[in-house]
Amino acid sequence: MSITPEACLEIAATAARAAGGHARTQRHRRGEANQRLAHDVKLALDVECQGIVEAIIRERAPGHAILGEESVGAAETVDADTPLWIVDPIDGTVNFSHGLPFWCCSIGVRLGARSLAGAVYAPDTDELYTATCDGPALCNGAPLHVSSVAAIGDAVVMTGLDKQLDPSLPPFEIFRAISVRAQKARIIGSAALDLCHVAAGRADAYFESGIYIWDIAAAALIVERAGGRAELIGEMGHGRLRFLASNGLIHEAVRDIVQSAFSLQPST
Ligand code: IPD
Secondary structure (H helix, E strand, O other), X not given: OOOOHHHHHHHHHHHHHHHHHHHHHOHHHOOXXXXXXXXXXXXXXXXXHHHHHHHHHHHHOOOOEEEEHHHOOXXXXXXXXOOEEEEEEEEOHHHHHHOOOOOEEEXXXXXXXXXXXEEEEEOOOOEEEEEEOOOOOEEOOEEOXXXXXXXXHHXXXXXXXXXXXXXXXXXXXHHHHHHXXXXXXXXXXXXXXXXXXXXXXXXXXXXXXXEOHHHHHHHHHHHHHOOOEEEEEEEEEOOEEEEEXXXXXXXXXXXXXXXXXXXXXXXX
């Protein structure tokens, strides 16, 4: 199934803008919840936005597979020749549901283990972050580059709290460990936007434990194409991941901090 990374990006960007635009114009319905959990919410608009993205992909890239936060399980048996579209229709759902502006629509495209393209659209700032595997990282068409911060003590490190608050992985321990060493640790509540901030050089690293592939699929490529580094540190089962991305210069320092905080084995 042949499609160029550029064609994937064009479709991903169109779909991200369409879904993000729908959520923005329908924000007065942000309280419509299908399910409320202790530390999360499932919104009706999340499902609608997933439907908008899927309709565009199915029309423009028929036969491709789709894995979405709101359509989980649909794409578990994808063969290596079929592109997989990985969709988070609203990343930062809790922010969106409260009216905070830190949310986005994230769409990544992979062929096997290779990322082909990624688009992240932040409707409240009208910022479209994009990259292909062989092109530059851009925000609204302007090139992105990671920061040159080389010391952890000068760094802003984005992180998040595991929404399952697993007692065996004390969620505040990682925040404490990063806070002690970095200039500042920050939690804004949208992993994809966190990564875009790293790509743009506004933050220097991002780490989270308990994240899902749809939170990072698009923006990890954007970080890499902006000159940074993205690394899957571990898998926790049930699709939950430990993921680190950085400007490259403080990567080892952040990895050391999180590995000692969680007593992880060094990755090879
Ligand atoms: C969440 C956000 C948040 C992160 C959570 C994610 P969602 O995604 O990215 O920043 O801390 O782990 O699940 O649920 O809003 O799409």
